[in-house]
Amino acid sequence: MKKRESKRLAELGSAIFSEVAQWKREVIARGIDVIDLGIGSPDRGPSERVRRALSEAAADPTLYGYPGTEGTLAFRQTVAAWYDYRFGVKLDPETEVVALMGSQDGLSHLALAVTDPGDVAIVPDPGYPIYAASLVIAGVTPYLVPLCAEHDFLPQLDRIPADVLKQAKFILLNYPSNPLSAVATLPFFERLVDFARQHDLLIVHDIAYSEMAFDGFRPPSVLEVEGAKDVAVEFHSLSKSFNMAGCRIAFMVGQPEAVRALRTLKSNIDYGVFLAVQRAGIEAMREDMEPGSVSVAALYQRRRDIVVEGLNAAGWAIPKPKASMFIWAPIPHGWTSRQISREMLYTAGVVVIPGDAFGKEGEGYVRIALVQEEDRLLEAVRRIGEFLRVIGKKSGL
Template sequence: MINNKQTPSWRSHRLDRLGSSIFAEIAGWKQEALEHGKTLIDLSIGSPDQAPALEIREALSRMVLREDQYAYPSSQGTPAFRQAATAWLKHRFGVTADPDHEMLALMGSQDGLAHLAQAVCNPGDIVMVPDPGYPIYAGSLELAGVEPWLLPLREEHEFLPDFTEIPDDIWKRTKFMLVNFPGNPIAVQADITFFKNLIELAKKHGVLIVHDLAYSEMGFDDYRPISILQVPGALETAVEFHSFSKSFHMAGCRVGFLAGNREAVSALRDLKSNIDYGVFEPIQHAAIAALQRAMSCENKRGVAQMYERRRDVFVEALRTAGWSVPSPKATMFIWARLPEASGQSSPCWNSKTFARELLIQTGVAVVPGDAFGSQGEGFVRMALVKDEETLAEAAARIGEFLA
């Protein structure tokens, strides 16, 4: 008997729409560079190159040796973790939250970002996400079957969204708006006036505001990022994600939390209780140690000082090499418009071709801006995840590439 059925595919079509394909491409470019004898300097992934403070690691190591730490954890997070996170919000931002109803432990903020739309949205809803934006923002909507509406972040508006461009019918269908200040890939700053206006719009239109504050402890110079929950009444219509990955160099520990509107927090908690069993309790204990250290440490700037030094060295070295890039006021990323190549009469670069040629010819890996959305075309993102000497070397290689 002849079987005319086509060979089945065991891969969902939606996987090709999650926005991660560029990182697979970059992996291929890295291999090409290695085959050409290049030594890699990887500035493409925002993965901290430092370990957590010793006392955080000691707290983790003590707990993993205890025999009573290997039962299923609570999907909400331990009371001790939720209380510590609540105390830190109060200490850092002056925000008062209920640890039992307005706080949820997560396996990193990306865990929550990936699942929130499934927890709060229904068919036909719209979610507003920034363009450019972190890939999971739009990817999570694809997984949830929710329609995105892209908020363009343009240079002429200082990369802040222009809310006057949003039609009334979009406001009516929108379940939540996702914002990220300071952001990835763009270190955009939002002041308290901006957040107050945003909360007013949210209440007017019945929209939940979701603020991703993963880089709260990475402000430079005189800038310290603020929480949207500092706005009076924000708990009525906003939630905020926090991460330990960047602030405390705990990226591999996978821990973070969501704070804010209790109905949205409860919805995500209920969804998560059907998916997993929460964060390994020794990791929560280490996270408590990190928060307690941050609240008691005389150095209130934490990891920001190291990244500020790296920023200064890299930005100055790039400018010396012939590429004038902006000096961000926060985060671990440089967001830069493509440079002009003095050695080529008419370079035909777009973000992807620039990133590919730079990597293959110099071994320096960066991310093309269009990986974060169509508005990112013409830019690249570079991560400050190497020491100052290595960043200076990367800048020198880029200078040779541009010459």
């Protein structure tokens, strides 16, 4: 019998996520109360104003036709206004903005739109799994750039081999980072833009966590660099910034040729974002631009402090991240990422994700998602602290 599954499926995603899901089912079956700090999905909904806009739009029978792949002009104009408000970046809504069904939609399809099979793309290790998976789908060869703590999890651009740079079509980066919680400053992006010009690379920057920054830090857009729109595109999502993950709405902005290529591809594979969801997205960005608007950053900073300070007090030395909804925690000596994640779940009932789920360079870490209310996070910290006391002598904590 002919095989009904393509070979590329075996290369997609990480088996570790499925493995963790199975561990969780087993632990729940034992009657243990599980605190899930695994998947980075916001645990709160959008504001009342956004929910009302979505409800009213969903009741409008005229909004149930095909919405159009690129997004409504009203949505794209609002994206342009928000980018100007947030980053001081001017965008042409006609040629430099495309709506997406979540940033994963665009990230998974961009390589198909701007590369050919056999091309090379530069992606981070560790990195969000769709970065490498999208290359598998497109038949593109990945060059993995290691991101290490000694370099603040920034790529060492001058160490990328010349032959790779000659073949590469784009370089993909993500700051603030999932899973690393690392950040980049404007001087780094200035160097990156110069580097891209020198080597004829498209910069693909995922900035989905820009509104989750702490202690006064404001993550910049790569498009703030003068001339960056000639060589860069940027993905942003309303999922994390406005608690709209289930709505599936995001956008890509920047280099017009790449925007046009993604629009063309998507016009052949989908019909765009439901118009009611676009109305809600417009309302979310408008609300954010009003005086006195409340960002999600304060909520996640409190959660970060609860977890990091609590675990530090329990003897687990973890640096405080400047941004994102994650903590990238170095694990004790004597354990692998998978071993300690499994043991923590079976012993303490707390789900975290092994670092090697995000690439080879993720070994030695676990990712903790700040996606529970404060009382649950306090309980998770208490349980992990007890777990650490149990393993302390063995692990050297």
